Amino acid sequence: xxxxxxxxxxxxxxxxxxxxxxxxxxxxxxxxxxxxxxxxxxxxxxxxxxxxxxxxxxxxxxxxxxxxxxxxxxxxxxxxxxxxxxxxxxxxxxxxxxxxxxxxxxxxxxxxxxxxxxxxxxxxxxxxxxxxxxxxxxxxxxxxxxxxxxxxxxxxxxxxxxxxxxxxxxxxxxxxxxxxxxxxxxxxxxxxxxxxxxxxxxxxxxxxxxxxxxxxxxxxxxxxxxxxxxxxxxxxxxxxxxxxxxxxxxxxxxxxxxxxxxxxxxxxxxxxxxxxxxxxxxxxxxxxxxxxxxxxxxxxxxxxxxxxxxxxxxxxxxxxxxxxxxxxxxxxxxxxxxxxxxxxxxxxxxxxxxxxxxxxxxxxxxxxxxxxxxxxxxxxxxxxxxxxxxxxxxx
Amino acid sequence: xxxxxxxxxxxxxxxxxxxxxxxxxxxxxxxxxxxxxxxxxxxxxxxxxxxxxxxxxxxxxxxxxxxxxxxxxxxxxxxxxxxxxxxxxxxxxxxxxxxxxxxxxxxxxxxxxxxxxxxxxxxxxxxxxxxxxxxxxxxxxxxxxxxxxxxxxxxxxxxxxxxxxxxxxxxxxxxxxxxxxxxxxxxxxxxxxxxxxxxxxxxxxxxxxxxxxxxxxxxxxxxxxxxxxxxxxxxxxxxxxxxxxxxxxxxxxxxxxxxxxxxxxxxxxxxxxxxxxxxxxxxxxxxxxxxxxxxxxxxxxxxxxxxxxxxxxxxx
Numbered sequence: 001x002x003x004x005x006x007x008x009x010x011x012x013x014x015x016x017x018x019x020x021x022x023x024x025x026x027x028x029x030x031x032x033x034x035x036x037x038x039x040x041x042x043x044x045x046x047x048x049x050x051x052x053x054x055x056x057x058x059x060x061x062x063x064x065x066x067x068x069x070x071x072x073x074x075x076x077x078x079x080x081x082x083x084x085x086x087x088x089x090x091x092x093x094x095x096x097x098x099x100x101x102x103x104x105x106x107x108x109x110x111x112x113x114x115x116x117x118x119x120x121x122x123x124x125x126x127x128x129x130x131x132x133x134x135x136x137x138x139x140x141x142x143x144x145x146x147x148x149x150x151x152x153x154x155x156x157x158x159x160x161x162x163x164x165x166x167x168x169x170x171x172x173x174x175x176x177x178x179x180x181x182x183x184x185x186x187x188x189x190x191x192x193x194x195x196x197x198x199x200x201x202x203x204x205x206x207x208x209x210x211x212x213x214x215x216x217x218x219x220x221x222x223x224x225x226x227x228x229x230x231x232x233x234x235x236x237x238x239x240x241x242x243x244x245x246x247x248x249x250x251x252x253x254x255x256x257x258x259x260x261x262x263x264x265x266x267x268x269x270x271x272x273x274x275x276x277x278x279x280x281x282x283x284x285x286x287x288x289x290x291x292x293x294x295x296x297x298x299x300x301x302x303x304x305x306x307x308x309x310x311x312x313x314x315x316x317x318x319x320x321x322x323x324x325x326x327x328x329x330x331x332x333x334x335x336x337x338x339x340x341x342x343x344x345x346x347x348x349x350x351x352x353x354x355x356x357x358x359x360x361x362x363x364x365x366x367x368x369x370x371x372x373x374x375x376x377x378x379x380x381x382x383x384x385x386x387x388x389x390x391x392x393x394x395x
Numbered sequence: 396x397x398x399x400x401x402x403x404x405x406x407x408x409x410x411x412x413x414x415x416x417x418x419x420x421x422x423x424x425x426x427x428x429x430x431x432x433x434x435x436x437x438x439x440x441x442x443x444x445x446x447x448x449x450x451x452x453x454x455x456x457x458x459x460x461x462x463x464x465x466x467x468x469x470x471x472x473x474x475x476x477x478x479x480x481x482x483x484x485x486x487x488x489x490x491x492x493x494x495x496x497x498x499x500x501x502x503x504x505x506x507x508x509x510x511x512x513x514x515x516x517x518x519x520x521x522x523x524x525x526x527x528x529x530x531x532x533x534x535x536x537x538x539x540x541x542x543x544x545x546x547x548x549x550x551x552x553x554x555x556x557x558x559x560x561x562x563x564x565x566x567x568x569x570x571x572x573x574x575x576x577x578x579x580x581x582x583x584x585x586x587x588x589x590x591x592x593x594x595x596x597x598x599x600x601x602x603x604x605x606x607x608x609x610x611x612x613x614x615x616x617x618x619x620x621x622x623x624x625x626x627x628x629x630x631x632x633x634x635x636x637x638x639x640x641x642x643x644x645x646x647x648x649x650x651x652x653x654x655x656x657x658x659x660x661x662x663x664x665x666x667x668x669x670x671x672x673x674x675x676x677x678x679x680x681x682x683x684x685x686x687x688x689x690x691x692x693x694x695x696x697x698x699x700x701x702x703x704x705x706x707x708x709x710x711x
Contacts, residue, residue, distance in 0.1 A: 031598075036602065039446070042444060043440050046443050048415070048416075053432060054416055056433075057432065057436035058437075058440055060607075061433075061437040061441075064606055065601035066598070066601070066606075067451065067608050070608070175481060176479070176481030177480065177483065177556060178483065190485070193496060193497070193518075197515050304649075305649060310594060311594075313551075313594045314594070
């Protein structure tokens with residue numbers, strides 16, 4: 001009986017560890033459900049507990065469903081395996097939580113840095129004059145036309161608010177899925193036959209089916225290097241607004257967002273956060289090269305190699321937001337732009353500098369990229385965003 | 396949609412279950428599939444727990460092959476559903492045989508009628524039902540045979556609508572046909588889902604499955620695979636080929652060659668009566684390994700020399 005009790009105690013110990021392990025995984029943002037944990041317990045009864053590799057493979061098969069979660073899983077599993085005393089694991093988790101808190105303070109610091117007052121450069125002063133010349137009839141209209149780089153205080157908040165109310169809609173694509181359609185080109189034999197039975201077997205009505213239409217996915221690549229500084233914060237707001245449709249009918253089937261400077265950072269997950277401020281903070285924290293140099297070619301190359309096959313499948317449109325100041329390999333930029341252009345439905349380049357009347361697209365980056373771009377548009381004020389909205393709806 | 400013709404049906408009434416992971420490894424090996432231990436563990440769990448297995452990995456790492464080998468070693472039928480955009484119930488699950496239904500109705504009419512109600516019941520009975528892979532898999536596991544292996548291949552090519560439908564099927568292997576009723580599997584079929592990641596498959600679906608990412612095999616394993624699958628290849632040649640392919644995977648390529656390419660290339664070299672690699676033959680047959688023009692351009696004369704050097708030094 002004492003032996004049984006000891007075994008039961010050992011089992012309880014294991015279960016406790018399993019639950020703690022689940023919590024440990026959740027810290028690393030693996031969404032482990034109770035069902036998955038239960039399945040794992042079931043799986044543990046099937047494998048040899050003395051074989052670390054088998055236990056690990058079992059845990060991975062049941063608990064991990066995305067490749068990107070593997071590194072965290074591996075780390076967590078090592079901790080789990082080492083922890084012989086349940087309290088040890090508990091402490092480990094606590095340790096991680098503390099570490100996480102310090103990361104949060106780090107994040108705040110980075111955020112502060114990113115928000116730091118940036119002095120407008122000389123050419124921006126020109127822009128200012130330009131916009132000054134185009135003073136318009138109402139305050140609202142003036143705000144619509146005002147360059148993002150010159151917004152301050154309340155204006156900035158107002159623009160963010162207006163951005164959030166904009167409705168984004170992408171043109172549709174004809175899919176190969178069929179749905180009932182009075183004017184469709186195919187006969188729906190099943191429904192036709194069913195209906196004919198109500199009419200004594202005579203085919204009076206022919207029921208038709210046609211192709212279903214679906215909104216296209218959108219991929220956004222936003223330059224957050226130093227030269228984009230006056231715009232990048234607001235543009236991130238814009239990207240957030242695009243990825244959070246306000247109405248029930250999302251005008252875009254799927255939005256993927258990336259930031260790039262000298263490297264490529266995927267922001268989709270961070271921006272999925274419901275709260276704007278927290279989403280943008282998380283995004284800013286992810287971006288390691290904020291305000292640094294630009295190597296668009298390398299960033300695009302990384303996108304083409306790692307992401308394009310996964311994201312550009314369903315006739316996606318791609319938006320690149322950049323001023324085209326590039327310190328990287330220009331040949332590479334042209335080459336990767338060409339590749340990107342070939343693999344998406346529409347490639348649109350948005351340039352904030354295009355808003356100023358005397359801007360000429362002569363920087364090396366723009367010269368290399370332009371031949372492979374379908375549309376080249378300004379993105380310096382609210383009016384230009386509205387113009388973009390019209391374009392997207394009618395690609 | 397294709398139903399693979401190369402199935403082997405066994406007379407066994409129940410599926411042979413494996414006592415442990417090693418048994419899975421050796422059973423697969425007997426069918427010429429060399430599985431890593433963690434893959435075998437996932438398969439073993441999938442069989443024991445009756446859960447579908449979801450395999451992801453680069454094209455050509457042998458995802459589909461897992462299902463085929465599994466069907467062979469379980470002695471059960473392989474039912475394959477190739478996914479594509481727009482795949483719907485009538486091609487994946489079932490369809491009514493309209494031609495027969497119409498002929499039947501006309502026949503009744505010619506024979507002087509019978510009332511409409513019985514005609515409807517007649518026409519919507521299983522005699523007029525065309526089985527598609529999913530229904531077939533569910534029904535098959537009803538007839539007291541070894542449960543079939545259901546391969547849902549390249550799910551990433553299907554659209555979200557089909558994925559949602561599949562979610563329902565994978566949960567309880569039960570299909571409702573409004574005119575007939577519900578068909579449920581008595582023992583769930585062994586379901587294998589594969590994806591090439593041309594699109595992210597929804598998390599909800601992955602969660603219902605056991606997930607496994609198949610990587611490119613290491614050197615030893617790939618040599619074993621080549622020797623198994625191309626028995627004509629001498630061992631030293633197989634080793635040389637694999638070393639070259641592995642070196643090629645380290646090059647900066649848009650699309651790395653998979654195991655399928657290694658096997659194709661080995662077959663090609665054997666067909667060309669080669670016994671060792673040379674720069675000429677490598678240049679001439681590079682198209683078997685690399686499928687993108689950019690990648691072919693990248694492997695210039697200098698790269699060919701470098702790769703050959705690597706392939707000829709076993710110490711590496």
